Amino acid sequence: MLQRLTEDFEYSEILDVASRCDDASEQLAYVAAFTISSYSTTSSRIGKPFNPLLGETYEYDRTDDLGWKVINEQVSHHPPMVAQHCVGRGWTCWQEFTMTSKFRGKYLQIVPLGIAYVEFKNGNKYSWRKVTTTVHNIIVGKLWVDQHGDMEIIGRGNTSGLKCHLKFIPYSYFSKESQRRVKGAVMDSSGKVTWIINGTWDDKVEICKVTDVSGSETNPVYETNSPIVAWSRKIPHPDSQKYYNFTLLACQMNEPEEGVAPTDSRLRPDQRLMENQMWDDANKEKVRLEEKQRAVRRVRESEAEQAAQTGQPYKPYEPIWFKQVKDEDTGGVIHKYTGKYWECKSKQDWSMCPDIF
Template sequence: MKKKATRSNNSDNSREAPKPATTALIPKRQRRLIISPKPNYSLNLWGIMKNCIGKELSKIPMPVNFSEPLSMLQRITEDFEYASLLDEAAECEDSTEQLAYVTVFTISSYSTTINRTTKPFNPLLGETYECDRTDDLGWRSLAEQVSHHPPTAALCTEGKNWRLWQEFTMGSKFRGKYLQIIPTGIAHLVFEKSGNHYTWRKVTTTVHNIIVGKLWVDHHGEMDIKNHKTGDNCHLKYYPYSYFSRDKPRKVTGVVTDSSDAAKWVITGTWDTQMEIAQVLQVDESSKRPVFQTGPKRVLWTRVLPPPGSDKMYFFTQLAIQLNEPEDDVAPTDSRRRPDERLMEDGNWDEANRVKVQLEEKQRAKRKKMEAEAEDCLKRGEEPPCHRPMWFKREKDEITGEMIFKSTDKYWTCKENSEWTGCPDIYL
């Protein structure tokens, strides 16, 4: 059993980079600490939103005034703000304790949304995003927009002793007073040492006060994180905010059970502040609801507050500030190269809106051309062309039996060789 209690904080970039075998030191990359402040643009909100009620969010052409200068591919990469929890989980010898760490990791990803009411850019088909933080945070990630209808992003992240891949797709509806987002994709996580294989799906997110009042975000619903190798399971409940409830806002509770359904760990806390775990010592089942006698609570995760002035920088965390930092050697389809997003980050919103329309028109024209070609092929009895992702391939998962996009593991080799032949032309 893991004895040492630690608090996860992989936003701390003060750790020394690994030293090579020689005496020479590899210079540590200095990453940016700020971005341009958000301009103050007036906007007729109702004039734009009144025609959107009941429509799918991904199909609504939205000006950048509602957005933040990050693509959805970059936003889902933010899930790894506290990836050090997975590094700690990899060291756990007890599978149920490991599951407790994994569970807290899934909860920690919501903490970045507490004041983030702006919308990320919808990725263009074929858009990619890499995030290589091996030198300081110990992980690297690749995401690609692999489907347009339904909009689907595939992601694969590699740590030292773990590998996580997931599909992000969602249903969304604007109801007037609130916007509801229902994720439907699944996440897979495997630890190399134990071979433990976990899966889970995200809970529902609701953005309130769309038209009148101050926007605020809530996450609610139930989630199961399952270890398919051992049969361990954690059932989580995200409590919806209620004016009439005495519960602490943003409350999350869960119980880790083993393959025989015996409770092993209790998980409590709030998704925006901190999460604690406690080992179950005894269960009293004499009443209608079981009562757990537990050992001392252990803080597994505490949220790291955003840097000073974050309210002027879209409430970004330090990691979010660095996600769109320009890099020269990334793929030509990388979100960092997306011109409308870059213009928005630089504060040139009018030009960003103009370029955004051009990009969307280019994508729409390409899709219409492919649809026409497909129709001609069907008339001739031939197989119609379809979009094929560059770095992911759709396969049947051996554990769940479901189809999912998995990495072909070719991206990082191509990057080393600066070999980007075949990447689609999606920008201007």
């Protein structure tokens, strides 16, 4: 799951372009294209990822060629929550990912609850929440995935007042729209539409600058410049079905790497045994790891109970690389990166890592 979330940066070059935009509205249009690109592989990747163990991490450093590096940590088990922090060329992106799921008989709905941010070197900052994912044919038939709902990308700080509304149109047998369609508009602080976004979440997205508006207030007609392709999906390898429809980046991300934290997903034994088709051993390891996690949780619950009975304060579980702080934009609580992971990696000092495997 931690690796899967890192695939959000498959098309990080969109943010590289956005960081060079002088016009905030144009920058927001590119940010919108980036948020859509994170769904590019979901139509062909329907397998359920492993649930991370509490304290499990995943890091990936592609600074030399792709210009970004990321650290993820499972910061909560109930509810399951991942904190992520990524630094790129002229931008920083961070998010909390948690969700609820609703089983509706024929389909399963996954509703993300976390919030994501990107901030550029000039101080421009934007936030958004992901849309609903529905997995169809849970009981009978071939599984397929749809993304639908409304996404609001909001300008923060310097760009306060700017916003982009995106509509992910749900699949419909009777719709005249192309399937997997996304459309939207960037609006300035006065509500005037400045950019139009149009495309599909599994293929490409075009952005157009609005030059003139005609028609009525309820049915405006926008004249635009020629469309700019802000993002188009990289064509998967013809043999990709043989390796779980992974993209090249997903395959590279899964390669074992020396020097990572001992809690890194790639060191997780049940996952690696399963990849090597040692099914029985993988199942035994999975049971062992889950029981080990439960035992640690039981000890914490017992200590918390004893502290409550004696009136002593009890320190709850704290993540290793993130800390809970008040979100200056929403007023809620968010996990913020402490900035220590890469420093500890350079020293190979993993003394603060829990023994989870």
